Amino acid sequence: MRNKSILTILLNTILLILSIITIIPFVWMLVSAFAPNSEIVRIDGGLFPRPSTFDNFLSIQERFNFVRLFLNSLLISISTTAIVIYTSALFGFIFAKFNFKGKNILFGVVLSTLMLPWAVTIIPKYEMMVTFGWLDSYKSLIIPSMVSGFGIFLFRQAIAGISDEMIEAARVDGGSDFYIFHRIILPMSRNTIASLAIFQFLWSWEDFLWPYLMINDSSKQLLSVGLRQFNGQYGTDYGGLFAATALSIIPIIIVYLVFQKRFISGIASGSGK
């Protein structure tokens, strides 16, 4: 028994050390966000700069319209995520519970999007948006991102596990497919909705290249692009950069905390289990 308790301590110590390594960049960023620049760049200072000020947070808004870009990103990420969850559940349901001619080919196309590099389609899509006159419009950010192959795949796996009898019973009671989808399938897919919500929100929130190409109007720009421009222009204002970066990860952490309970079971169902 003695050996076992030593092993337990050892194992938990390893985990503790690894988790410190994991979160130290976050802690360092947070502490630095409250430190004056002179303290951050001090060579003879300790590991962490001494936090003493809120100035970094106050000065961000003077340097660039942080609040505006933050809200823009929030609007785009929330709408894209909601739409993608709906379309993924819908098409996942179709692939899981219906038969039709060419189903395998169409599902093959869905899977192929998982390995298609962004680099192949981005130039023609860019050209298309220019032709449509959608530059500087949020249509260009939302409409080409409404369908996700990953999302459809995730939902197909999960919905395939819902019993056919339940759907048949609803049909016998006179429920239309429309009704079944909204009243049975969607409520039963909460775990999958949670995991896709986390992923999709993150992907929309961190998307850089597409908004960079589509949006020129600086008041319509998204935060990820704004952060980089801020860094380019005020590259020596480290405190400000730390503060802006720290603020930029708050929404995704909130989304994660809201959905995390259902998250593990959600991704487990998509990965081979």
Added chain:
Amino acid sequence: MKNSISTTKWFSFRNVSIILLIAYFAIFLIYPVFRAFLGSFHDWNPLIQQFDFIGWENYSYILSDSLFWSSISNTLVFTFFSTLFRVVIGLGLALLLFSKMTKFRTAFQGLFYMPTITPLVAVSFVWMWMFDPQFGLINKVFNLDINWLKDSTWALPAIIIMTVWKDFGYATVLFLAGMMGLPDEVYEASTIDGANSWQTFRHITAPLLKPTTIFVVITSLISYLQAYIQILIMTKGGPGTSTFVISYLIFDEAFVGYNFGTASAMAIILFIIIGILTIIMFKVTGEGGIKNA
């Protein structure tokens, strides 16, 4: 609304959905792929409205370009090591977390997952400063004097370190989910038979985790082969060409140089590389990984 669905048979929930999906794919997937393929055989520059057929010239230019070849080799190095460390660390941590001796499993799991849910743009900035030779934490902690991102020997390893730090948590969660899906009786039986933990892992856990491992390896390959955000923010391909990866080269060619034709040809080559590597992975492992998941 309900009546209109049931009265005409063609206009059904199923058919409307399928038609919408096909229409969407036709516009935002099939057409762009076709256009990129066609464009790769053209001298294509949107700024001067140019779209002239030049046959294989883009491809022969690329294949004779030394920057393309160094980008390919950097991409392969980056992909190999990032995937390897992600899988090894992810699996190792999942085993530790799965152990019954582990306290606070949920808390640890949440911590390890934090980098994964942090935007890559933000993470890249943080690590750019972590690697700063003057005030960066890395040099301070390990008492080193390396100018990580400005030194052609260390720039690519630095980017790999940051990428693995960001992504191992996802692998951990997938492996852990895989282990939790394994039936308890299997473990009990092997303990009763007197197997030690290494034997249990070698003969029971590992084979049963094969589908999860294949899934993690293939998704890692696909995403690392086309990674570029970290490069764009942290090194811009430098110093010299030491961190040029293929997707960054494509970005540079397309949206800095506006050589859409050359960039499209490179994108097609990248697509082929990803396709070949994915097929090899499926063949080597002899399983349908994603497909029969």
